[in-house]
Amino acid sequence: MRRSSNRVSIALASLWLAGAAPVSAQSDADAPPPSPAVTATPSDTLLDALTCRTASGDLITLLQRLRRERPTEFTQTERQYSAPMMDLYRLAEPVLAWGHHSDAVVITDNRVLLLVDDSIEQAAAQLERALEDSRDAPLSGALDDFHALVVYPGEHAGLRQRTLIGCEYRMPGVSLLADPADAWRIPQP
Secondary structure, three states: OHHHHHHHHHHHHHHHHHHOOOOOOOOOOOOOOOOOOOOOOOOOHHHHHHOOOOOHHHOOOHHHHHHHHOHHHHOOOOEEEOOOOEEEEEEEEEEEEOOEEEEEEEEEOOEEEEEEOOOHHHHHHHHHHHHHHOOOOOOOOOOOOOEEEEEEEOOOOOOOOOEEEEEEEOOOOOOOOOOHHHHHHOOOO
16 A cells, blocks of 8 residues: 555655646746746744645744644644554644645644545645645745655544545654643654
């Protein structure tokens, strides 16, 4: 199952990169307004994390910033999972990322994901449409060696027949779940 999700991620990233090149040399006055893949205010930490816009240096404090900016949504998990360790949070209002609306966010050691009610095929098709819509206004620097777009089916109880879509942060030794307030979760040597 993981191998096919990697192929989907690679194919979608390739599609995005192929669409990132300028189409023509139109002047700004002639160009239609861009259709962004993500609607957000410039400083929304959650949307930045879901769309691979969080800088590597900001990953260590990601959960702390989410809890400070959205205290009613990120102080208590709705559900915790193990193997891999993941926390499910419910938002007061749905967010829009990668062409999907959802009020459920999953955070793992290295991923920030939106939980959507679509099958993997439907989610991937919607993602492709969002990427196509964004090709005139690409996410500059969003996907690189440290940031990857991921899409895969939920496999844990309560997540089955749903799809997880978002960003994987490839930073060895950094856990997005790490927060000093959660020290009770970390086994002591």
